[in-house]
Amino acid sequence: MRTTWILLACCLASTGCPSGEVDGDDPPDNPDDDDTTDDELPPSFPVTVRVTRDGAPLPDVSVLQGGGQIQGTTDADGTFVATIDSTVEGELWVIASLRDHRSQAERIREADGETVELELKTVEVDNPDYTYATPGGEQHKTTEYCSHCHFRFAEQFAGSAHRGAASNPEVHDLYAGTASAFGGAEACEAAGGRWASGTLPGGGAGERCYVAAGFLPDSLPGCGDADQPPCDADPAGLPGGRCADCHAPAVNGPAGGGWSLLNVEGIAFDEGVHCDFCHKVRDVDMDAAPGVAGRLVLGRPQEPDGGASEFVPVMYGPYFDVPNVYMGGSPAPHFRDATICGGCHQYEQEGLWEAAAAAIDADRWPSGTLPIHSTIAEWNASPSWSGVGCQYCHMPAMDVPNSADLDLFEGTSPGVAGGFERPYGEVRDHSFYGPLNVLPADGMRLIETAAALTPEVAWIAAADSASGAAELTVDSRVTNVGAGHALPTGEPLRSVVLVVHATCQDEPLTLLQGPTITEVGGRFADGVVGDGVESGDRGAGPGSALDWEDVDALVGEAPENLVVRVVRPTGGWVDYDGIGPFGDGTFDAAAKGLPEVTAVGEAAVVAIDGTGLELATPLDLLPGDRVYVVEPSGGLQDGAPARALAGAPGVDFARVLVGLDGRRGAPHYGAVDVARDNRIASGAGAEQIHRFALPEGCDEASVSASLLYRRAPLSLARERGWTNVEVMAAAWETTVTPD
Ligand code: HEC
Ligand code: HEC
Ligand code: HEC
Ligand code: HEC
Ligand code: HEC
Incomplete structure (x- = not known):
């Protein structure tokens, strides 16, 4: 059944899969895949679940039926008696789920009173050798791309400001002191700029228009004068100014941040703040510096996977019931509210150079920092909205059965492979609507609702x-x-x-x-x-x-x-x-x-x-x-x-x-x-x-x-x-x- 579904997924997206052949990685075996039906079960029956970690009973683990609500948590013996509702559409699964662990599941086919044993493993370390996966956009062929299964989300994300965060020409203009709109010597000089060879955003060298102030020319005294090469001519060792920590956080390797925006290449540049980056955020530490260097605590997986991926996948998200082998879903509460957004949308800035730091008036700003972005603090102070996450307005609810486009794949029933059916409100639009984006619900731009x-x-x-x-x-x-x-x-x-x-x-x-x-x-x-x-x-x-x-x-x-x-x-x-x-x-x-x-x-x-x-x-x-x-x-x-x-x-x-x-x-x-x-x-x-x-x-x-x-x-x-x-x-x- 799994294989059929993958085929459907890839051919539905019509990038020309030859019939009968999957143009991608073979999915790892799922021992629970067979055609047994759930017909003759009582409408509701108990199932005892026993959860262990390293063989020892694990208390406080949330237990639920796939697609349902959390029913309770395991006791000191690691057990919980769940109630299975056999009237729901699709497959019946019982799931054990705990923060910093991948959710684990067992398919329920009989009401035989047998105890279900589930073993959880901790996944809280970060692995710098992990390579981020690509959202996919128009690429739907293989499971390497999120778009293979999250077709709608990938389309929505493709047009979002988050996707452009690392490649946005306006961001680069303020970083390097350029005017990317003046794309030739004549236009550049007419605008009072200097057409010269430097480092191009996204990699490589080439000519561009240097006009005036920017983070690099302002922070590297004396560089970029008329008789000098531009400040960015040698990208090695350029100061980052923290821009990339928020704008281009998804650079592979150590999560230390501090990159120059001009050293960001590949999907870290092309895809900006992308799917696999956000969904590798294991925790958010609001006391640390914003962005990837501190606040956003990453949890990239590290156990080698003999199968399709290099490492056994883990995907942090809002759900407790995504044990799909491609996902390794792990529940993380910061996806449910403003917390993850606070990783970047709240910025107290110290003076970025010595002179600037010295010039900040300590009486006026006792913290020594200036409020640059304070969206989270403003939201916290809002009498009507502070209880409502950013998602409510920027990721509005979608009227679809689940987040993996279940409704597009004919013949697939809800389950672990295709995902469960979800109540309205559980699937959120990934367009990240900004002020100029038209909202699907009322056809107005977001700014017109303000x-x-x-x-x-x-x-x-x-x-x-x-x-x-x-x-x-x-x-x-x-x-x-x-x-x-x-x-x-x-x-x-x-x-x-x-x-x-x-x-x-x-x-x-x-x-x-x-x-x-x-x-x-x-x-x-x-x-x-x-x-x-x-x-x-x-x-x-x-x-x-x-x-x-x-x-x-x-x-x-x-x-x-x-x-x-x-x-x-x-x-x-x-x-x-x-x-x-x-x-x-x-x-x-x-x-x-x-x-x-x-x-x-x-x-x-x-x-x-x-x-x-x-x-x-x-x-x-x-x-x-x-x-x-x-x-x-x-x-x-x-x-x-x-x-x-x-x-x-x-x-x-x-x-x-x-x-x-x-x-x-x-x-x-x-x-x-x-x-x-x-x-x-x-x-x-x-x-x-x-x-x-x-x-x-x-x-x-x-x-x-x-x-x-x-x-x-x-x-x-x-x-x-x-x-x-x-x-x-x-x-x-x-x-x-x-x-
Ligand atoms: C703490 C995280 C953070 C840091 C550090 C940061 N930015 Fe941003 N930046 C943002 C966010 C979030 C937005 C979007 C906010 C909005 O749209 O109002 C943004 C928006 C921008 C914009 C507006 C883009 C547009 O299309 O209008 C520019 C330009 C920009 N940043 C430049 C920079 C530069 C240059 C640096 C480094 C000197 C930098 N930023 C550092 C978070 C950050
Ligand atoms: C800026 C961070 C961010 C990016 C980028 C992002 N997501 Fe999410 N994602 C979230 C948040 C926050 C939620 C939880 C929304 C909620 O339920 O309130 C979420 C939820 C989800 C869910 C669960 C369903 C749901 O709507 O709650 C899936 C699946 C998912 N994202 C996949 C993706 C894919 C695929 C992409 C890229 C196409 C992506 N995400 C990009 C932040 C992000
Ligand atoms: C082979 C299909 C497949 C691929 C490829 C895939 N997903 Fe998923 N994903 C699913 C299914 C199925 C679900 C469960 C959907 C549901 O129940 O609503 C899911 C759920 C998720 C969740 C929710 C996890 C949780 O516990 O809250 C996130 C986040 C997510 N996917 C992100 C991604 C990202 C990011 C990518 C690309 C790097 C990706 N997915 C690629 C099938 C896939
Ligand atoms: C990794 C850092 C990061 C995280 C986490 C993050 N953002 Fe952003 N966000 C940015 C940056 C950077 C931009 C500006 C992109 C640009 O225009 O260059 C941005 C832009 C936006 C915009 C578009 C503004 C516009 O002017 O169009 C919205 C809306 C937004 N973010 C909302 C959110 C929400 C809601 C969350 C939480 C679910 C979130 N962001 C999480 C970094 C982040
Ligand atoms: C009640 C709806 C609502 C909520 C909740 C909400 N926003 Fe907004 N957001 C808006 C509207 C309307 C605008 C356009 C007006 C404005 O810029 O203030 C906007 C604009 C933005 C912008 C773009 C600013 C710009 O001009 O580029 C960012 C970034 C943003 N919101 C982030 C967030 C974050 C982060 C949260 C959660 C802490 C959040 N929003 C919560 C409605 C909301």
Whole structure:
């Protein structure tokens, strides 16, 4: 029966198995395979199980019927009396299962009262000589590939971010200081980069575009200068910066981690955080460093196997009843909750270089580390989701009978070979849905389930307003209703930007009061009046031009797409509800690092030259005012190129890191401080009120609120040529008239 099933599996996947011949390894003999039926059994009967290890009775072993619930554990004599339900579909098996042991089973064919003897063996050592198996993707032919039997999981995994974790060009760009999108000397030099020969991700040497900062150039002082080979020219001995410990954990050999991302090859590179890696995680030690070097305790098998595999397989997983010889299933509780995810999705970073370590302010960060990824801590603090694993949202339940595609293999009945039938909820989707992935259940991208956006708009007649002129107020609330952690979470490159836009007769209304978007929302240039930017008077008088040599990089841009927005710091700080020390009372408003500003104004750009900008309307500037060259904030669209929106009415939510040079917006590896973290906690909301002036004669205003999700800062994306489009997480619009 086993052989038939293997044949079915390989031919069903239709990669051309010749009939009658298995294009793969012969399965080891299974002594329990014959055609005896379970017909004449009582519906329910007892079976005594006696479990031993090294011949001695083993207590506390879970006993269950294959496909059923745990019935109890063995006593001091190693025995337990299980109840077999013979009415279930498929084969009847009794199973003994214990952490750090492979589950063992015996098929039950008769209710003869005989004791079933099961011997368990410990499998808790890690074997560096083990070679990781391949997920398989389109390869279904042989049992070497997981996809041979876990066809659906392999397909789902193939499109996941986990699969790309080691080969992701954006990760390599930040590691080596490259811009992989500029794939030729001309494009590279036009982007200000250097086209030179270095080490290619995945192995080998070749030319690529070196543009700027990266972990390697920043951590190897002096290397990569214009007259030097790139920092990665000699891959031997490159510092790892821990990137590979999380991004490329599945390197064969000792589990010590510390690899350079450029030394990762083969399936460790191609398949990233893959099946056989996760399912070799025997334990998770949250006190150790993240990733494979510490937290993820591996248990690769070591007993030589005379058969198909080099070593007798072991597969750590959520089930207690997978004694299949190809699997050697071993139950591990960390698969049932957030624990295994915590191996990589929680990262407190020490300064990665001496100078960075020394620059971390010990009063502000007593642990000496900065919170870089805190998804697990955020989830732990979630009032509604901390009891629900990451799996609930990122690995949703699948409506299939079991995890080995039993339903696809006609004529196979549930049992050890094909797996047991499982209740709904026991088989979880392996797509690892990220914010941009479409969920199968509702056809929405995950990010669209994150936030509720609920603005209230009021038209205040001149007689009722404080200013004595007609006003529009927009009170908008963003609530994190759908994420089990902060919005946004994960990589500090991410941000979420709320844009509030109000117009009358297509003209933007003037903001009287309310928060404006910071530089996190993107700008082509920014400067401070009196410190590089001066108000000039080339056109219609003072303030209608800006003398500002820093904008010469913008010469050649179409001025009609640009606007200048100006904000004025009040000297105060916004006391927002943030994450960790930014929300739990540890930091006061000033330490939370979000300066309070008021909007000064906005003017369209008419012309740009090497000495400054000419504006369509004058701006009333004071020294200290912050000036942004940005883009209009109306008509935002999902999928359109991301716009520079600093200074516009709205709020940006982000964890903002500070680099050694004191600048905000540093990538995580170079961080020495977290300037602010006003991301929205799970279940929490952020409310903001904007007051706009209604021009005289206006009898209908339009208001829109857009919540944008951004994967990377605009300036970084531009510098590296990364795809960068607006992702509308939520949107809302209305028109208002006086009552
Ligand atoms: C990032 C780690 C990770 C990767 C990669 C991964 N798994 Fe899993 N796998 C899990 C977790 C967690 C569960 C438990 C889900 C649950 O039941 O809550 C699981 C469960 C399973 C199960 C039991 C059925 C189930 O849904 O619970 C099987 C079978 C399985 N995985 C096979 C695979 C295969 C095959 C691949 C590659 C195609 C793979 N896994 C990749 C983490 C991973
Ligand atoms: C020859 C078929 C076959 C191949 C090949 C195979 N599996 Fe399985 N696997 C099964 C069956 C059958 C089950 C039980 C399914 C069930 O009962 O839901 C299973 C269950 C599992 C489980 C659950 C174990 C537990 O105790 O929770 C994991 C994890 C798993 N497989 C991972 C993998 C990975 C990773 C690969 C590739 C390296 C792989 N499998 C290749 C047949 C196979
Ligand atoms: C071995 C380390 C590791 C483990 C364990 C791990 N992840 Fe990840 N995960 C990563 C890395 C690295 C990335 C980023 C990959 C990339 O985009 O380059 C990632 C990406 C993701 C993403 C995609 C985010 C996006 O932007 O699309 C989700 C969702 C995710 N992980 C969820 C989980 C869940 C849930 C678990 C536990 C079942 C888990 N991860 C376990 C390392 C890990
Ligand atoms: C209640 C559903 C839910 C739970 C539970 C949940 N998430 Fe998420 N996750 C989301 C949503 C919605 C998003 C998109 C919004 C966001 O980024 O916060 C997301 C985004 C992510 C991202 C991608 C961030 C990015 O922008 O690239 C990662 C990584 C992630 N989650 C990991 C986890 C981990 C790890 C856990 C468990 C500790 C977890 N999630 C629990 C719903 C959930
Ligand atoms: C503690 C584990 C860990 C370490 C160490 C780590 N990362 Fe990550 N990285 C992740 C996880 C998890 C994600 C996905 C989170 C998300 O999607 O928000 C990620 C995401 C990223 C992304 C975003 C990818 C994308 O497609 O948007 C980049 C870029 C990145 N990492 C670069 C690096 C570099 C470079 C290093 C080393 C200097 C590094 N990471 C070290 C865990 C880690």
